[in-house]
Amino acid sequence: MATPRPSAPDAPRALRLPSALTIETAAETEALIDSAAPPGLPLVLDLSDVAEVDTVGAWLLYRTKRDRPGTALLEASPQTLTLLAEVGAADRPCPVRPDARPIWLEELDKAGRAVLEAVDTLGQGLAFVGTVIVSTLRAATSKRGIRWHTVSRQMELSGVNALGIIGLMSFLIGIVIAQQGAVQLEQFGAQIFTINLVGRATFRELGILLTAIMVAGRSASAFAAQIGTMKLSEEIDAMKTIGLDPVEVLVLPRVIALTVLMPLLGFYASILALIGGGLLCWAILDIPPASFVQRTREVVPMSDFWIGMAKAPFFGATIALVGCFQGLQVTGTAESVGERTTIAVVQSIFLVIVLDAFFAVFFTAIGFV
Structure with a gap:
């Protein structure tokens, strides 16, 4: 011892x-x-x-x-x-877990962070729109011009390849509108006004809006995934190294393609929805196709058609800009591609609906009802 x-x-x-x-x-x-x-x-x-x-x-x-x-x-x-x-x-002090905050404070913190993130995203988005506008003017005034072969390729991928699904969706939506309208108007003996419902709703609102939502699901996700994958594989950095502008090469053709295509796709969808509604009226209301067409010409003003066509380019440009913007925000791993693709679809559909609501109020305020 x-x-x-x-x-x-x-x-x-x-x-x-x-x-x-x-x-x-x-x-x-x-x-x-x-x-x-x-x-x-x-x-x-x-x-x-x-x-x-x-x-x-x-x-x-x-x-x-x-x-x-x-x-x-x-x-x-x-x-x-x-x-x-x-x-x-x-011998280091162990971190002490802080006391849990009240639930309402946690939710308030989440809401505040979401607001800050939304404001930051809005600012970056507006800056991106400005960059695209500048790139458009630069490409239009330069000797090389706009890459029309790339634009035509994007038109094929985003428009021509989407004709099948858009046409089927619009045809079925026309049938649904006509069927529900006929059931409700039958209570008042006014089944003939089913034609009014199908014609005006299709050309003014649903034909363009549903087409934009379908294109947002197809194209916004595709744009975000394509550009995001290129960014992860450093192809965009390689473009900058050899003196190419990624916005001019990747973003501008997609924006032009969807801006031009949306009115055409919207018109195509409206016609097929009208055909679907006309076939159902023929089947359950015994209204012949000739009478359906004649009645449609009488009750659907040209202003409804032009209102729908006026909204379409804005919807197309918005979808393309959101998809490309989210693709360029990809960082880190491949998981980021999936996240940005999802965000692109959600944001583009949300902005399309917001724009549609704005146009509805605007056209009503100036007298196009």
Whole structure:
């Protein structure tokens, strides 16, 4: 058993420790240290007899030095000093988990972050629109001009290849509008006004709006995925390196293609919706196709047609801009491509509906009802 050495009254108490400072002797050694001097007072620990030290023993020595300022270690072996350094490096305060905030405060924090993110996205989006406008003017006035072969390719991918699904959707929507209108108007003996409902709703609102939503699902997602993948593979950086403007090469053809195509696709969808509604009126209301067409010409003003066609280019440009913008925001891993593709579809559909509501109020305010 190690015994304390006699020392001067004001000098730190000297203590020779046993030969083994291990987990088996830790309790005995700790009691010996505590009996040598009251807590907080320094000691002189003589380690000349110590032949075996493990992590627990090193921690006991380290804690003694930490809790008793002025404590000195004598004759410590290199192994002991190495273990002391390691346990000292591991002696860091554990992070304390903060108290949970109230639910309402958490939700308020989420709402605030969402608002800030939306404002930041809006600012970046407006800057992107300005960049596209500048690139359009630069391309139109330069010798190389706009890349019309790329525009035609995008027209094929976004427009021609979408004719099947858009036509089928519009045809079925026309049938649904006619069927629901006939059921409701039958209560008043006014089934003939089903033609009014189908004609005006199709040309003024639903033909263009539903086409825009379908194109947003197809094209906005495709644009975001294509451009995002190119950014991950550093193709966009390579374009910049060789002096090509990515906005002019990738964004501008897509924006032009959808801006030109949307009125054509909207008209195509409106006609097929009208055909679907006409066939249902022929089947359940016994209204012949000739009478349906004649009645449609009488009750649908040309203003409805022009209102629908006027909205279409704005819808197309918005869808293309959102898809390309989100594609250029891709960073990190391939997971970001999926996230930005989803955001592109959601944002483009949301903005199309917002624009449609704005146009509805605007045209009503100027007298086109």
